[in-house]
Amino acid sequence: MAGERRRATAVDVARLAGVSQSAVSRCFTEGASVSAETRGRVLEAARRLSYRPNAIARSLTTRRTNLIGVVMGDLDGPFQPYLFETLTRGLASRGRQPLLVRGDPADALDGTAMAALDYQVDAVVVTAGSVSPAAVRGLMALGVPLLLYGRAVEADGVDSICCDNPLGARLVAQALVAAGHRRIAYLGGRPTAFSEQERGSAFRAALAELGVPLIAVGEGDYSYDSGHRETLRLLAGPDRPDALFCGNDAMAFGALDAARTALGLRVPEDLSIVGFDDVPMAGWPSFSLTTIRNPVDEIVAMLLDMLERRLADPDAPPVLHRPPPLLVRRGSARL
Amino acid sequence: MAGERRRATAVDVARLAGVSQSAVSRCFTEGASVSAETRGRVLEAARRLSYRPNAIARSLTTRRTNLIGVVMGDLDGPFQPYLFETLTRGLASRGRQPLLVRGDPADALDGTAMAALDYQVDAVVVTAGSVSPAAVRGLMALGVPLLLYGRAVEADGVDSICCDNPLGARLVAQALVAAGHRRIAYLGGRPTAFSEQERGSAFRAALAELGVPLIAVGEGDYSYDSGHRETLRLLAGPDRPDALFCGNDAMAFGALDAARTALGLRVPEDLSIVGFDDVPMAGWPSFSLTTIRNPVDEIVAMLLDMLERRLADPDAPPVLHRPPPLLVRRGSARL
DNA sequence: CTGAAAGCGCTTACAG
């Protein structure tokens, strides 16, 4: 196999099969009319030449690329990889190619990120916390269908899906209070994140309604390290909390390690810790984290449906879905 | 903002700027000759129309897409996401777009995976354990430059880079024996994986050379769950091992949890556990895993250089790099 | 059912 320099084109196949190039094209387009005999000869010639239609050329003529821009931030926590995995597999199984667009929660999209959009993606899906609100506005101005995961935005041609964060926070507040906790602390994620804003304020509101004060608040950035660091700080004072709700699982893991290993506390006897997301690791025996399940599979499935719908009709009215999360009781909280 | 249905093309810009379409094109191509005045008018018109060259059309004419196929498997362990993250960022920073190709270690690449290659990727990089050897051969037959990470293959036009697994395994064997361990067990990963074959056989060989027997062997699949399960089995017998080398960190975490939580053993007093990869989590206090550092950053940097070189000269002789790993001593092993 | 031809939006010799 000399690794032929040039791939075969439809013209090559046509020549070999003794038909027109149009006939070749028809054999590779759904529902085009070709006689059985022609199709047979074309397919055989194509096979011999290892011919496959050039998707770039096809995209140029059809003005559809089948490429979906996927805006994502760092894959550095345990949650993002799972989401990304599920999303890209789902896309592929529906015959769409995910083209990566690297975001940065702090910035608008830079040039190298925007370059991906020059490939004429049919739509772009923005994943949780991957970019700033300003970047989302920039994307909206592009006139490309936008699907937002993890934040709610009201605009034409923009569909959003976002776990019901307020409900999740409320479930935690209620369970904690019902179990008798009265010295409750909250460890928030990146303050600019939509999820953090919803979770933080709903948690406060729910506690207030229940007549239980929030006695301490930490400010993390959704990372393990920030969870570890802030927990050390929150537990340093004299009036130590008896429960800590963390804005995501990664911080909760940091909190667990800080409480148990660094401070020598017993969890959940001395301190209840609750996370948010329910990543696979939350079930590992070393963590056994009580947490709120962010229904990723369900969210991705809905997102894919929203995408098909939007692709079929760019002018369809925007939709916003808020799938409900669930409290998962494990060993890290006395509930 | 009515979300204009049609993006501006070079012809639109040319009309607005009062120049030819060729002139517009030249303003967007590196090193083309355009007068300062023309360039100014074109750029201004382009700005007003939010014009950016259509990368699909450009790809068709230049026969270069700047798209790099990235073949990857599941992102379900802690190692793959970090690798993927580093690789795709590196690609993007060099102006190349990563196009995902989903692999499956057990299968050849299926149709939906191959569909990505119809986009005329300039090269494909295959990441560790993402596909079967048969799939790699299929990719080689395509005549597209191939870069292999995590396995060594000798062939024209195929470059490989792969951590020096035998060295890593030897480092572990030597350190364990030097520290006095004499009842050593090995927990392997997926038997069909290139890395497993190298690590497993080098570990055996090194122990044999040192005159220390391998008293037990487990067969996992690189997952946390398999590490947990196999460790329970390995530690069940009467002549319990005093050291366990795991084929990757994920299994080592499972082993740690099994030993400590399920079996109530002390690590490293009762049992030394060593992993392979040094994922970020290995440094978390709950694990404090002694492990072999797989130099991902270095590997990705080399991979990107290999890519540029291969793109510049498709006929360059194939290269094979084997960067050395490093033993990282933490708390999970008595060394 | 089939072929000739136009056109998708660019780049790049080729003349000037």
Added chain:
DNA sequence: CTGAAAGCGCTTACAG
């Protein structure tokens, strides 16, 4: 430096 034109590899009316 600049424009007219060919060509990249397809799809899709349009005639037949």
